[in-house]
Amino acid sequence: MLPVNVLLSIAVFALIGLIMIIFLLPATSSYQKKKKERSVEQRPKEKDWQDAALKLERHIQSLKREIEGLEKTIRTNEEALAQEKQKNIQLTQKLKQEQGWHDREEKAIEKNTKDLGRLSEALKKTEQSLGDAHNVQLRLEKALNEAKQETESAHEKRREAEKESMIIRAKFETAQTQLREATRENRELKKQEEDTSFVAKSDYLKLEQKLREVEKEKDREISELRAKIRSMQNEVR
Numbered sequence: 001m002l003p004v005n006v007l008l009s010i011a012v013f014a015l016i017g018l019i020m021i022i023f024l025l026p027a028t029s030s031y032q033k034k035k036k037e038r039s040v041e042q043r044p045k046e047k048d049w050q051d052a053a054l055k056l057e058r059h060i061q062s063l064k065r066e067i068e069g070l071e072k073t074i075r076t077n078e079e080a081l082a083q084e085k086q087k088n089i090q091l092t093q094k095l096k097q098e099q100g101w102h103d104r105e106e107k108a109i110e111k112n113t114k115d116l117g118r119l120s121e122a123l124k125k126t127e128q129s130l131g132d133a134h135n136v137q138l139r140l141e142k143a144l145n146e147a148k149q150e151t152e153s154a155h156e157k158r159r160e161a162e163k164e165s166m167i168i169r170a171k172f173e174t175a176q177t178q179l180r181e182a183t184r185e186n187r188e189l190k191k192q193e194e195d196t197s198f199v200a201k202s203d204y205l206k207l208e209q210k211l212r213e214v215e216k217e218k219d220r221e222i223s224e225l226r227a228k229i230r231s232m233q234n235e236v237r
Helices: 002-024 035-129 134-196 201-236
Strands: none
Touching (some): 035 201, 134 201
Protein backbone atom coordinates (compact mmCIF):
# COMPACT_ATOMS: atom_id res chain seq x y z
CA MET A 1 0.00 0.00 0.00
CA LEU A 2 2.85 2.53 0.75
CA PRO A 3 4.37 2.57 -2.76
CA VAL A 4 0.91 3.15 -4.31
CA ASN A 5 0.16 6.07 -1.96
CA VAL A 6 3.55 7.64 -2.64
CA LEU A 7 3.09 7.38 -6.40
CA LEU A 8 -0.41 8.83 -6.21
CA SER A 9 0.76 11.73 -4.02
CA ILE A 10 3.62 12.53 -6.40
CA ALA A 11 1.23 12.44 -9.36
CA VAL A 12 -1.23 14.78 -7.59
CA PHE A 13 1.44 17.34 -6.69
CA ALA A 14 2.99 17.19 -10.16
CA LEU A 15 -0.35 17.75 -11.90
CA ILE A 16 -1.35 20.54 -9.52
CA GLY A 17 2.02 22.21 -10.08
CA LEU A 18 1.64 21.90 -13.84
CA ILE A 19 -1.86 23.41 -13.70
CA MET A 20 -0.59 26.27 -11.54
CA ILE A 21 2.25 26.99 -13.97
CA ILE A 22 -0.10 26.96 -16.97
CA PHE A 23 -2.87 29.08 -15.47
CA LEU A 24 -1.08 31.38 -13.02
CA LEU A 25 2.26 32.32 -14.63
CA PRO A 26 1.86 34.55 -17.71
CA ALA A 27 4.73 35.34 -20.05
CA THR A 28 7.16 37.94 -18.65
CA SER A 29 7.29 39.95 -21.86
CA SER A 30 3.53 40.54 -21.98
CA TYR A 31 2.93 40.91 -18.25
CA GLN A 32 2.72 44.72 -18.22
CA LYS A 33 0.68 44.93 -21.41
CA LYS A 34 -1.94 42.45 -20.36
CA LYS A 35 -2.16 43.34 -16.70
CA LYS A 36 -5.66 44.69 -17.03
CA GLU A 37 -6.82 41.69 -19.13
CA ARG A 38 -5.23 39.21 -16.69
CA SER A 39 -7.08 40.71 -13.71
CA VAL A 40 -10.37 40.29 -15.60
CA GLU A 41 -9.61 36.72 -16.72
CA GLN A 42 -8.10 35.59 -13.40
CA ARG A 43 -11.35 34.50 -11.79
CA PRO A 44 -12.44 32.09 -14.61
CA LYS A 45 -8.94 30.61 -14.73
CA GLU A 46 -8.84 30.08 -10.98
CA LYS A 47 -12.27 28.45 -11.14
CA ASP A 48 -11.09 26.17 -13.99
CA TRP A 49 -8.02 25.25 -11.97
CA GLN A 50 -10.12 24.45 -8.90
CA ASP A 51 -12.54 22.35 -10.95
CA ALA A 52 -9.68 20.45 -12.57
CA ALA A 53 -8.00 19.83 -9.22
CA LEU A 54 -11.28 18.65 -7.66
CA LYS A 55 -11.97 16.33 -10.60
CA LEU A 56 -8.44 14.93 -10.39
CA GLU A 57 -8.78 14.37 -6.63
CA ARG A 58 -12.06 12.52 -7.11
CA HIS A 59 -10.51 10.34 -9.80
CA ILE A 60 -7.56 9.53 -7.55
CA GLN A 61 -9.87 8.63 -4.65
CA SER A 62 -11.86 6.38 -6.98
CA LEU A 63 -8.67 4.62 -8.07
CA LYS A 64 -7.63 4.19 -4.44
CA ARG A 65 -10.95 2.58 -3.55
CA GLU A 66 -10.74 0.29 -6.57
CA ILE A 67 -7.19 -0.76 -5.71
CA GLU A 68 -8.16 -1.43 -2.08
CA GLY A 69 -11.10 -3.55 -3.25
CA LEU A 70 -8.87 -5.59 -5.58
CA GLU A 71 -6.25 -6.09 -2.88
CA LYS A 72 -8.95 -7.25 -0.43
CA THR A 73 -10.26 -9.74 -2.99
CA ILE A 74 -6.72 -11.02 -3.62
CA ARG A 75 -6.18 -11.54 0.11
CA THR A 76 -9.48 -13.41 0.32
CA ASN A 77 -8.46 -15.70 -2.54
CA GLU A 78 -5.05 -16.28 -0.98
CA GLU A 79 -6.78 -17.33 2.25
CA ALA A 80 -9.00 -19.65 0.21
CA LEU A 81 -5.90 -21.17 -1.40
CA ALA A 82 -4.38 -21.76 2.04
CA GLN A 83 -7.59 -23.44 3.18
CA GLU A 84 -7.64 -25.67 0.11
CA LYS A 85 -4.03 -26.62 0.79
CA GLN A 86 -4.98 -27.62 4.33
CA LYS A 87 -7.90 -29.66 2.97
CA ASN A 88 -5.54 -31.47 0.59
CA ILE A 89 -3.20 -32.26 3.49
CA GLN A 90 -6.12 -33.70 5.46
CA LEU A 91 -7.23 -35.74 2.45
CA THR A 92 -3.70 -37.10 2.08
CA GLN A 93 -3.68 -38.17 5.71
CA LYS A 94 -7.11 -39.76 5.26
CA LEU A 95 -5.87 -41.68 2.21
CA LYS A 96 -2.88 -42.95 4.21
CA GLN A 97 -5.23 -44.09 6.98
CA GLU A 98 -7.52 -45.79 4.47
CA GLN A 99 -4.50 -47.48 2.90
CA GLY A 100 -3.50 -48.85 6.31
CA TRP A 101 -6.99 -50.26 6.84
CA HIS A 102 -6.96 -51.72 3.37
CA ASP A 103 -3.62 -53.45 3.98
CA ARG A 104 -4.87 -54.94 7.24
CA GLU A 105 -8.02 -56.21 5.56
CA GLU A 106 -5.96 -57.76 2.77
CA LYS A 107 -3.82 -59.58 5.31
CA ALA A 108 -6.95 -60.84 7.10
CA ILE A 109 -8.41 -62.06 3.80
CA GLU A 110 -5.17 -63.80 2.89
CA LYS A 111 -4.98 -65.47 6.29
CA ASN A 112 -8.59 -66.66 6.11
CA THR A 113 -8.04 -67.96 2.58
CA LYS A 114 -5.05 -69.98 3.74
CA ASP A 115 -7.01 -71.27 6.72
CA LEU A 116 -9.84 -72.23 4.40
CA GLY A 117 -7.45 -74.11 2.17
CA ARG A 118 -5.95 -75.99 5.10
CA LEU A 119 -9.39 -76.89 6.44
CA SER A 120 -10.52 -78.10 3.04
CA GLU A 121 -7.43 -80.26 2.69
CA ALA A 122 -7.90 -81.66 6.18
CA LEU A 123 -11.51 -82.45 5.36
CA LYS A 124 -10.51 -84.38 2.25
CA LYS A 125 -7.88 -86.40 4.11
CA THR A 126 -10.34 -87.18 6.90
CA GLU A 127 -12.97 -88.34 4.42
CA GLN A 128 -10.44 -90.57 2.67
CA SER A 129 -9.00 -92.11 5.82
CA LEU A 130 -12.11 -92.25 8.00
CA GLY A 131 -15.18 -93.48 6.18
CA ASP A 132 -17.22 -93.46 9.37
CA ALA A 133 -15.93 -90.29 11.01
CA HIS A 134 -19.16 -88.40 10.68
CA ASN A 135 -18.70 -86.42 13.87
CA VAL A 136 -15.25 -85.28 12.84
CA GLN A 137 -16.61 -84.28 9.46
CA LEU A 138 -19.36 -82.22 11.07
CA ARG A 139 -16.85 -80.36 13.20
CA LEU A 140 -14.68 -79.66 10.18
CA GLU A 141 -17.66 -78.50 8.16
CA LYS A 142 -18.65 -76.17 10.96
CA ALA A 143 -15.15 -74.72 11.07
CA LEU A 144 -15.22 -74.41 7.28
CA ASN A 145 -18.51 -72.49 7.40
CA GLU A 146 -17.14 -70.19 10.07
CA ALA A 147 -14.08 -69.56 7.94
CA LYS A 148 -16.32 -68.77 4.97
CA GLN A 149 -18.32 -66.33 7.06
CA GLU A 150 -15.15 -64.63 8.22
CA THR A 151 -13.96 -64.43 4.62
CA GLU A 152 -17.26 -62.90 3.51
CA SER A 153 -17.06 -60.43 6.37
CA ALA A 154 -13.55 -59.47 5.31
CA HIS A 155 -14.75 -59.00 1.73
CA GLU A 156 -17.57 -56.79 2.97
CA LYS A 157 -15.12 -54.64 4.92
CA ARG A 158 -13.00 -54.42 1.81
CA ARG A 159 -15.97 -53.19 -0.22
CA GLU A 160 -16.71 -50.57 2.44
CA ALA A 161 -13.10 -49.41 2.26
CA GLU A 162 -13.39 -49.09 -1.52
CA LYS A 163 -16.57 -46.98 -1.14
CA GLU A 164 -14.80 -44.74 1.34
CA SER A 165 -11.90 -44.36 -1.07
CA MET A 166 -14.30 -43.30 -3.83
CA ILE A 167 -15.84 -40.67 -1.53
CA ILE A 168 -12.41 -39.34 -0.66
CA ARG A 169 -11.46 -39.20 -4.32
CA ALA A 170 -14.66 -37.24 -5.10
CA LYS A 171 -13.84 -34.77 -2.33
CA PHE A 172 -10.31 -34.48 -3.68
CA GLU A 173 -11.53 -33.75 -7.20
CA THR A 174 -13.94 -31.12 -5.84
CA ALA A 175 -11.11 -29.47 -3.91
CA GLN A 176 -8.96 -29.57 -7.04
CA THR A 177 -11.71 -27.87 -9.07
CA GLN A 178 -12.15 -25.18 -6.42
CA LEU A 179 -8.40 -24.61 -6.35
CA ARG A 180 -8.27 -24.17 -10.11
CA GLU A 181 -11.19 -21.72 -9.99
CA ALA A 182 -9.62 -19.71 -7.17
CA THR A 183 -6.30 -19.58 -9.06
CA ARG A 184 -8.06 -18.40 -12.22
CA GLU A 185 -9.95 -15.67 -10.37
CA ASN A 186 -6.76 -14.57 -8.65
CA ARG A 187 -4.98 -14.22 -12.00
CA GLU A 188 -7.84 -12.16 -13.42
CA LEU A 189 -7.89 -9.89 -10.37
CA LYS A 190 -4.14 -9.34 -10.58
CA LYS A 191 -4.48 -8.49 -14.27
CA GLN A 192 -7.22 -5.95 -13.42
CA GLU A 193 -5.07 -4.46 -10.70
CA GLU A 194 -2.18 -4.03 -13.15
CA ASP A 195 -4.48 -2.26 -15.67
CA THR A 196 -6.22 0.14 -13.21
CA SER A 197 -3.55 1.10 -10.66
CA PHE A 198 -0.10 2.61 -10.40
CA VAL A 199 1.44 -0.44 -8.71
CA ALA A 200 5.18 -0.73 -9.45
CA LYS A 201 6.16 -3.38 -12.02
CA SER A 202 8.58 -5.01 -9.57
CA ASP A 203 5.77 -5.49 -6.99
CA TYR A 204 3.54 -7.08 -9.63
CA LEU A 205 6.32 -9.46 -10.71
CA LYS A 206 6.88 -10.50 -7.10
CA LEU A 207 3.14 -11.19 -6.68
CA GLU A 208 3.08 -13.14 -9.95
CA GLN A 209 6.13 -15.20 -8.89
CA LYS A 210 4.47 -15.98 -5.53
CA LEU A 211 1.33 -17.20 -7.32
CA ARG A 212 3.40 -19.43 -9.62
CA GLU A 213 5.14 -20.97 -6.61
CA VAL A 214 1.77 -21.67 -4.93
CA GLU A 215 0.40 -23.21 -8.12
CA LYS A 216 3.52 -25.35 -8.55
CA GLU A 217 3.24 -26.63 -4.97
CA LYS A 218 -0.48 -27.40 -5.41
CA ASP A 219 0.21 -29.25 -8.68
CA ARG A 220 2.85 -31.35 -6.95
CA GLU A 221 0.50 -32.26 -4.08
CA ILE A 222 -2.31 -33.05 -6.50
CA SER A 223 0.00 -35.34 -8.54
CA GLU A 224 1.00 -37.20 -5.38
CA LEU A 225 -2.66 -37.67 -4.36
CA ARG A 226 -3.51 -38.96 -7.82
CA ALA A 227 -0.64 -41.43 -7.68
CA LYS A 228 -1.83 -42.70 -4.28
CA ILE A 229 -5.39 -43.08 -5.56
CA ARG A 230 -4.17 -45.07 -8.58
CA SER A 231 -2.07 -47.23 -6.29
CA MET A 232 -5.10 -47.98 -4.08
CA GLN A 233 -7.18 -48.80 -7.15
CA ASN A 234 -4.52 -51.23 -8.41
CA GLU A 235 -4.32 -52.94 -5.04
CA VAL A 236 -8.12 -53.26 -4.86
CA ARG A 237 -8.16 -54.93 -8.29
